[in-house]
Amino acid sequence: MEYVISVLLSGISVGGQYALIAIGYTLVYGILRLINFAHGDVFMVAGLMGIYFTATMPFSVSIPLVLILTVVLGFTIERAAYKPLRSAPRMSVMISAIGVSYLLQNTATYITGGQPMTYPVIPFLSDTVNVAGTQTKWVVIVTPFLVLLLVFALTMLINRTKVGMAMRAVSKDFETSRLMGIKINSVISVTFIIGSALAAVGSVLFFTNYPAITPTAGAMPGLKAFVAAVFGGIGSIPGAVIGAFLIGICETIIKGLPSAWDVSVFSDAFTFALLIIILIFKPQGLFGEAATDKV
């Protein structure tokens, strides 16, 4: 029983961390119809910044700084690599995104020398706590609540504010949005800012759990978050969040099966098998809109 609880807890927690990344994919897709392949690497860079900044600064300064600079990074990537291609075919923007992804990975290799770096032990988040008889880290408990809080705040922003209304308008019709006086580029920037900020928060939580960071450390969580976004119906925020929790839980359950069965090594393959099965029966994902044109 305790074992089941601990598996569930860590599944929910890792799912929440995927959710924070997945929102970045789904928001950008919702507006630009672009799969931002660099998003997972932005997440990795946020992790690296966490390592370097906490080494020289107190947490109260370094963590907010990570957040701010990750946002700056996301904003800059959009302006430098995607905005100039606004009227180009979508495939070109996608290739640009892949280019940015490798640029970030290579830069990380250059700076770290390719060696795995260890994420710092953040007080409180890394402290252990006893839940129903199982030992776990506070981060495992905090993650789902923080995710729900952030998703709630984001939903309010999108549904109740002027900029949120503009985001919804732009996601449907660029040209008419411009005729209303909306600056499309500002709205797109806001999207990247939100996505990057959430990825930064996700990086603190995720790397506290899995502290080894290599230049490709963003690839797998990024890919799974992307799968979660597709699974939930890309473009949909609730879809991405629910998809991420499901994938996190499934993956942890498989990893937690008795070692004699020897299946835990297939947990990633399972994630993608699950995606394939879902997409066979529901091609638009759980909450996706019908008839979107995907690349």
Next chain:
Amino acid sequence: MSDTLLQIKELKVKYGGIEAVRGIDLDVHAGEIVTLIGANGAGKSSTLRTISGLVKPAEGNIIFDGEDITGKDPTQIVSKGLMMVPEGRRIFPNLTVIENLKIGAYLRKDDLEKDIEMVYGYFPRLKERSWQEGGTLSGGEQQMLAVGRALMGRPKLLMMDEPSLGLAPIVVQEIFKIIRRINEAGTTVLLIEQNANMALHVADRAYVLENGKIRMEGTGKELLEDEKVRAAYLGSTSGSN
């Protein structure tokens, strides 16, 4: 009637190598309803899209309210008081009716209540549907919403691209009645129509566009009585024999 609100000089618009608008001059005076009629592909929509900033002109000047707005962004043009009701209505299907209205006032920072009431005054049916998503409205209601949305920007000049397109005749009549009321309330209107009969009846002045050039201009009444116009655009041969 004497103030020129919109002045277009020698406007040329090209798409790739094709010249859609081949040097037109056009004036709209404050308080008027001016209509631009012509067949499909005559360059009507291109003209309107260029005025609103969606398309950059190849040559020529657009002066609005004493200011040169040639080649400016739609955002800047909207902020000067020029709103457009686009062809095909283009309301935001995922926004509620009231949100569609509010987004028409996107650049305004003041209170919108009075304007929303004004729009509901013109179109009571929208008030009943206030909280419905725009995509659930009928074609006529969507057109009303598109007009209301543009009015929310408090335009000095309201441009409409084919407001009658795809609507039942009775709805078209209703829309045109409202266009006249909006104009009487002080908004200048530039109207593009294939439904020349409707447009000429409501317009103070009209231009006939053919192959990207202006072939004729005059008051709505003059053009309604012109034989060439009757034959080409009003589908009527009476008086031509």
